Amino acid sequence: MTALRACSLFAAMLFALVTPARADDEGVPYWASIDAEIANMRVGPGDSYRISWVYRRPHLPVKVVRREGPWRLIEDPAGDRGWMRDLLLSRQRAAIVKGEGLAEIRAAPTSGSHLQWRVEPGVVGLLGECEAGWCQFDAGGHKGFAQADRLWGAGAP
Template identity: 70%
Template sequence: MNRPAFLLPLVALAFLAGQPARAANDDKVPYWASIDAEIANLRVGPGDSYRIDWVYRRPHLPVKVLRREGPWRLVEDPEGSKGWMRDLLLSRQRAAMVKDGSLIEMRAKGSSAAAMLWRVEPGVVGLLGECKEGWCPFDTDGHKGFVREEQLWGTGEP
């Protein structure tokens, strides 16, 4: 056996082991994210030199990431406003917001026959679990239950 040919797979393996691990979906847009800061600036362009267009003071507010440019993300908020935000201000933790309309019911289980726990107002933000069969686990300030998926902004395909 030729010694250099034998070492080639080992060298390739060592090279790959030294590469940083990346999740399969790291580069794919659009995707859902949430604001992960007490105060987050939305800018008109991808850089600190661009004017601040909006200041968010709602941790866990869901946003749709539309584009990536270096450490900057072009995001869309639940109202449809778009702008640029630093990636450090965002989390991949899923969140959702109750859509405009009337009060919605939060249930003990993912079923309309389950006990109603609370009524939740439009605009309320909460952490989102994995939605199944049209129902989503929803946690708003420790009030946990299930709500209909179509009543939330931040669910489904971005």
């Protein structure tokens, strides 16, 4: 075998090993939400890694920052990172109210529209369309519009 052929073969094998890892990370980061009553976050991408957090909050928004096979490296609203199985996550967008004081939920996406209710930081809800600084927000069937800057999970991941 010539040196050129051996080098080409080595490069092809190396490319084959590297390509799947790149394909796994296509489309990240993206928003997701926890889709289980109980979800374990682990320190590594596998069941043999120790559990670092146990989430008991369905629809909690998370940011997926990396993919490795069926595992997702996620970041939660507090900034903690760890690995979670893809089966425990949904692409359903959700958000959590952030900031100080109560957030106003309005009937329409304007500050002058009827005030539906106020929610505390930490309230989780499903997220609808966001436009002009306002997002549709559904907290347990109570629907309205919240200012996007009060929601972690709105905007680009």
